[in-house]
Amino acid sequence: MKNKRAILWVVIIIALLLVLWNVFTQPGPADLKGNFKEVAFTRNEQNTGPVIRVYAVTVSDTLWKEMIDYGNFMPYNKYGNTKVYFFLNRNPYPKQLTIGNINFDSRFNNYCIGLYQKDVMSQVNLKKLPFAAEKNK
Numbered sequence: 001m002k003n004k005r006a007i008l009w010v011v012i013i014i015a016l017l018l019v020l021w022n023v024f025t026q027p028g029p030a031d032l033k034g035n036f037k038e039v040a041f042t043r044n045e046q047n048t049g050p051v052i053r054v055y056a057v058t059v060s061d062t063l064w065k066e067m068i069d070y071g072n073f074m075p076y077n078k079y080g081n082t083k084v085y086f087f088l089n090r091n092p093y094p095k096q097l098t099i100g101n102i103n104f105d106s107r108f109n110n111y112c113i114g115l116y117q118k119d120v121m122s123q124v125n126l127k128k129l130p131f132a133a134e135k136n137k
Contacts, residue, residue, distance in 0.1 A: 037057065037058045058089035085115055
């Protein structure tokens with residue numbers, strides 16, 4: 001009987017250690033290449049409807065897959081919207097963001113290299129040089 005109890009405790013301790021190891025070794029934005037740094041963030045105060053989050057993030061290079069991975073790490077609510085604007089860290093970037101169709105001062109448009117969006121239907125999209133069409137007008 002003592003032997004069974006000791007075995008049960010060993011199994012419980014091993015299971016607990018595995019759970020803790022799994023929790024603390026999950027990948028996150030810090031594990032990505034590209035030196036991602038969140039420089040601005042805003043969120044609407046609506047907690048009963050769609051939650052809208054907007055981020056400005058600097059990166060060291062145009063690593064498109066890494067940008068998608070970074071965006072996927074950002075919080076998201078069902079029927080909400082998450083936008084992540086990417087800027088090269090050696091160029092100017094906005095330090096303040098707003099909610100709406102225009103999220104930052106247009107003088108930073110030329111420096112935006114990517115826009116990650118996860119929309120109300122959980123569709124993920126990364127636009128490379130999202131303001132390039134405006135520049136050509």
